[in-house]
Amino acid sequence: MRRTTYIVVAGVVLLFGLSWVLHAVSMSGEADGIERAFMITMAAFLTLAIYSFLYKDNPFYKFAEHLYVGVSAAYWMCQAFWSTIVGNLFPRLSEGLSNYFQQPYQASGWNITYWIPVILGIMLLMRLTEKYGWMSRWPLAMIVGTTAGLNFVRYLRSDFVVQVSSTFMPLLGEDPHRWQGFGAFISNLDLSATGQLAAIVSNWVIFFGVICGIIYFYFSKEHSGAFGRASRLGIWILMITFGASFGYTVMGRISLLVGRITFLFRDWLEIIS
Amino acid sequence: MAYLGVIISMLVIFGGLAWLLFRSIKGREVERRVIFVFIFVAVAAPILFPITFEEHASPVVKGLFDHIDTLPPGSRVLISFDYDPAMAPEVQPMANAISFHCLDRGHKVVFMSLWATGQTLLFNTLEDVIRPEFPDLIDGVDFISTGYKAGNEGVLNVIVSDFKKMFPTDVNGVPLDSAVIFDEINSCADFDLIVALGGGRPGPKEWVLFVGDPADVPIGVGVAAVVAPQLYPYYPRQIIGMLGGVKGAAEYESELAHRHERFKNMAQPGLKMMGPQTLAHIVIICFIVIGNVAFFRSRRREGR
Amino acid sequence: MRQQIPLLITFIVGTLLIVSVFIPPFGDLETTFNIWFDIIAVFAFFLGGGNLLRVHINKLRKRKRDWGFSIVTIVGFLVMLIAGLFKIGNPGDIASAVDAPGSLFYDIFNSVQYPLSATMYSLLAFFVASASYRAFRAKNREATLLLIAAFIILLGRTPFGVMLTYWVPDSTSLLQIPNLAIWIMNSPNLAGQRAIMIGIGLGVISMSLRLILGIERSYLGGDK
Numbered sequence: 130m131r132r133t134t135y136i137v138v139a140g141v142v143l144l145f146g147l148s149w150v151l152h153a154v155s156m157s158g159e160a161d162g163i164e165r166a167f168m169i170t171m172a173a174f175l176t177l178a179i180y181s182f183l184y185k186d187n188p189f190y191k192f193a194e195h196l197y198v199g200v201s202a203a204y205w206m207c208q209a210f211w212s213t214i215v216g217n218l219f220p221r222l223s224e225g226l227s228n229y230f231q232q233p234y235q236a237s238g239w240n241i242t243y244w245i246p247v248i249l250g251i252m253l254l255m256r257l258t259e260k261y262g263w264m265s266r267w268p269l270a271m272i273v274g275t276t277a278g279l280n281f282v283r284y285l286r287s288d289f290v291v292q293v294s295s296t297f298m299p300l301l302g303e304d305p306h307r308w309q310g311f312g313a314f315i316s317n318l319d320l321s322a323t324g325q326l327a328a329i330v331s332n333w334v335i336f337f338g339v340i341c342g343i344i345y346f347y348f349s350k351e352h353s354g355a356f357g358r359a360s361r362l363g364i365w366i367l368m369i370t371f372g373a374s375f376g377y378t379v380m381g382r383i384s385l386l387v388g389r390i391t392f393l394f395r396d397w398l399e400i401i402s
Numbered sequence: 403m404a405y406l407g408v409i410i411s412m413l414v415i416f417g418g419l420a421w422l423l424f425r426s427i428k429g430r431e432v433e434r435r436v437i438f439v440f441i442f443v444a445v446a447a448p449i450l451f452p453i454t455f456e457e458h459a460s461p462v463v464k465g466l467f468d469h470i471d472t473l474p475p476g477s478r479v480l481i482s483f484d485y486d487p488a489m490a491p492e493v494q495p496m497a498n499a500i501s502f503h504c505l506d507r508g509h510k511v512v513f514m515s516l517w518a519t520g521q522t523l524l525f526n527t528l529e530d531v532i533r534p535e536f537p538d539l540i541d542g543v544d545f546i547s548t549g550y551k552a553g554n555e556g557v558l559n560v561i562v563s564d565f566k567k568m569f570p571t572d573v574n575g576v577p578l579d580s581a582v583i584f585d586e587i588n589s590c591a592d593f594d595l596i597v598a599l600g601g602g603r604p605g606p607k608e609w610v611l612f613v614g615d616p617a618d619v620p621i622g623v624g625v626a627a628v629v630a631p632q633l634y635p636y637y638p639r640q641i642i643g644m645l646g647g648v649k650g651a652a653e654y655e656s657e658l659a660h661r662h663e664r665f666k667n668m669a670q671p672g673l674k675m676m677g678p679q680t681l682a683h684i685v686i687i688c689f690i691v692i693g694n695v696a697f698f699r700s701r702r703r704e705g706r
Numbered sequence: 707m708r709q710q711i712p713l714l715i716t717f718i719v720g721t722l723l724i725v726s727v728f729i730p731p732f733g734d735l736e737t738t739f740n741i742w743f744d745i746i747a748v749f750a751f752f753l754g755g756g757n758l759l760r761v762h763i764n765k766l767r768k769r770k771r772d773w774g775f776s777i778v779t780i781v782g783f784l785v786m787l788i789a790g791l792f793k794i795g796n797p798g799d800i801a802s803a804v805d806a807p808g809s810l811f812y813d814i815f816n817s818v819q820y821p822l823s824a825t826m827y828s829l830l831a832f833f834v835a836s837a838s839y840r841a842f843r844a845k846n847r848e849a850t851l852l853l854i855a856a857f858i859i860l861l862g863r864t865p866f867g868v869m870l871t872y873w874v875p876d877s878t879s880l881l882q883i884p885n886l887a888i889w890i891m892n893s894p895n896l897a898g899q900r901a902i903m904i905g906i907g908l909g910v911i912s913m914s915l916r917l918i919l920g921i922e923r924s925y926l927g928g929d930k
Contacts, residue, residue: 168817175818179825183438183832195775197822198758199782204819206755207790207811208518209552209748211804217551218745220570231801233570233577239738246742250749257756263708266926268746270712271719273925275743277914278723279555283611284914287640288907291615292900295639320878322885334893335900342901363901368848370898372855373890374631377647378834379856380863381492381627383682384648385828386445387675388491392821394449401450434836441835455865460888487820488827519823522805522815529807549803552751553744560740567737568744575801634891635900649863680864682831687860689839690853697843 134188141189145174148397173397176389218243296339298332338366404451411447415440415681419688426696429703437689444685448677455676457649457656466622466643467657469595470500475508477594478587482609483513483520483527484600489626490523495651495672496624497523497599498531499658499665505536505545506662510583512593513547514569516557516604521550521573535668542572542581549573554604558612562590591617601626606633610640624650648675713920720918759783786814855890862887
């Protein structure tokens, strides 16, 4: 078993080493050809290492997975440091630091208050210690309070009030299909996607669909009688919703696969342009 | 040659599906790796032997396209890159097409990001599309990249009232006070349009909640397919248009190619991806049908 | 004391942020709080990085299962950290973007993080396909509705859907699969998503109130 592993690893190293050499030769005219050849080979190796999981869990997949975790954690840390600590904090804390990092100093009498998030931030890091872990509750409280305060008003307005008001739609049609009377409706009756019937049916589905959907989520009353029937209609609307979501999910995942296979064929194997 | 390739691929795929149907009806197990091979071939074959289709923009895509197209040149547009590599195959084509469209129409574009990864992917758009296609445009005058800031909704809640307080400089440390493009921009309310590209959190939803609704700014979105259905309740009152997944990108590219001659000769990755996308969808539908046929047959057999 | 002060902080910050929406003079305070929040968020990233390092160093020290791969995580983390913090290979000066094209940070992102992230999620394409074959059954009326909606969307979002029903006349164009897909998205899907959105919205609102008023305290952990 151990010997097989060594042989496989050696084979993979040899294969990708060869790929690097071939790419480097084909890019020899470019200034950073060897480096670019290595990058493409590395990206291809990591792509295939992840796909090897489809066969079964293996050391190549584990290698790629562990590398991903380490690299992305450091990536986010560096970006956050340079963009927010250097870009927003230092220019408010010290003129010397601002000058060193070549950021415009933002003079203000209130700059002293920016030591508060620094202190809270350091308290948050105390979570890494067992003895002073409790100190992280203060910054956590600040984060929770800010999120709760921000979300309360925004969700109330955009996801509740506006959604409820948007649900009350004219059930007999609206512009450009304003209701002109029953005779006009019958004489123009068709199943066109842009016709009046489709618009009216849409408005009915939205109005009653939302109400029935909410009824389904209301568990304080037994779902029986008229309430139960409305709840049942709510389930059907939700099932269509989930079906649509499934369709879009398939579409999204396939797109990612297309992206990766295109990379392998175009950039690594160079078999398509 | 390409047609021959397409025909052979189709024969392999549909022959394989027939085999799968036969096997399933017989009640025999099919290894999951066989399914994996099917889906790989269904995606790989149209990439090797490209099939392209014509697309027509649906109303929800047209909403955003027309808004950008009818804004007077010189309008201020903010484009936010809030996505990561896992969404990039779907969202990057949208980002490239919308950025091209805005700059081609002569709008002043501010780029930013709520995702760290978005800043790096934004560099890819700058290098691949903006600099080669618009060599005469000046950074800081015609467009600017303010980059990424940490804090999710916290960032939005600051820029909705004071942009420079959160972004005192551009991504390269140049003060925004010295950038001509920011002469008349103080907050998000000064933008004529905001385009939020993404699919995670923070993303288009947060732009609607924290900027679009409070500041009354038109928001257009380009999102990964997975979240597109969830954003429909905001359309058309809270978002003016939406590009959902690669199909949305393809429709936008197609509309752009129809109405902007210059775009015809450019790369159209969204449209190219529709070939493999179509075949993969057909194969998945076949899987569902075959699975159900086998299920009902086995149920009938058990009933006897 | 260890419980009371955090509860007080949550109450004051949450209340001020709500009040600031209605009383403009509090707006500046709101902006300042938000910038504080953004700065603390960065420390949360540092906490995440520190914790990752701690977990993997522990694993390494105790020679736990797969400890060898912890070296990969630690080395990957340190290499990216050094490349980013010291801006190695960055063509600009200290003020330029950490991920400026040409820098080692940018190169590692494009050749390591990008393929890993994109490929990891693309694996789901295979699993979705496998699930479609094995688990997607029209067992009852609800499941059948879900299946039909999925079929129409899958077909309607591709040119194949156009080909299948191009012959349907304009007077019944709603029955063309692409139009049917658009209708599903704009009507039943919108209704279902809106019902879910209103439910979640109410949940977020009530949870925010519970947090601000100190009724919900689980985020503080135990009493220690």
